[in-house]
Amino acid sequence: MNTVYLIDNMEFMATCEDNQFDLAIVDPPYGSENIIGGYTSNKRSNKGSAKPTMYNLSLWKFGKPNKKYFEELMRISKNQIIWGANHFISEMPFDSSCWVVWDKKNSNTGFADCELAWCSFKSAVRKFDFMWNGMLQGDMKNKESRIHPTQKPVALYKWLLQNYAKPNQTIFDSHVGSGSIRIACHDMGFDFIGCEIDKDYWEAQEERFKNHTDQIDLFSPTDLQGSMF
DSSP states (O other): OEEEEESOHHHHHHTSOTTOEEEEEEOOOOOGGGTHHHHSSSTTOOTTOOOOOOOOOGGGGGOSOOHHHHHHHHHHEEEEEEETGGGSGGGSOOOOSOEEEEEOSOOSSSSOSEEEEEEOSSSOOEEEEOOEETTEESOGGGOOOOOSTTOOOHHHHHHHHHHHOOTTOEEEESOOTTOHHHHHHHHHTOEEEEEEOOHHHHHHHHHHHHHHHHHHHHHOOSOOTTOOO
16 A cells, blocks of 8 residues: 545544554644745855755645644554654654654755654664755765655655664655655555645655656566565
């Protein structure tokens, strides 16, 4: 199973059973005040770098999630990894010894050097190094097209799955966005269910996923080990 529904995540989660998902890996919007300045103009572009991509930012009209969202997320999932939690930690008053630090290797720019994720696991803080700096990426041989303002690399999600998920578990994402997590789950053989409320981004990630799976079928005619397809 690997499906993304075009639906408000609160509506979807209301239909879910307690602990329906083994692991939720989510990346909620931080709110327009934290995003618009960085993605609608070239004011914060790097020195001598290309003009940043102009994205559709309509999804930020919904704002950052509230306490009800986190209550529902934790009701329907056994464990959680929540990106950007440093922006709304007051809405989710749960201590954790386990945070993930993604070092984007883009120091000396106007953007954050790292991104943080709150984790429900009882383990130490871990760091993942992967360049994500404009046209430069940690895996240039498999360079990803950027279709979403807060898109994260597939490699990041594969690292999370390798370190925090177990075989045959079901993964949930309430804000699918670019679909990087969906591709990672497909490649690694995890069941995946996600929600995306913005029709344009839902269609874009559907196309991206189809192109990815079509390419795999083209170059790997036999079934991938562990694939759910």
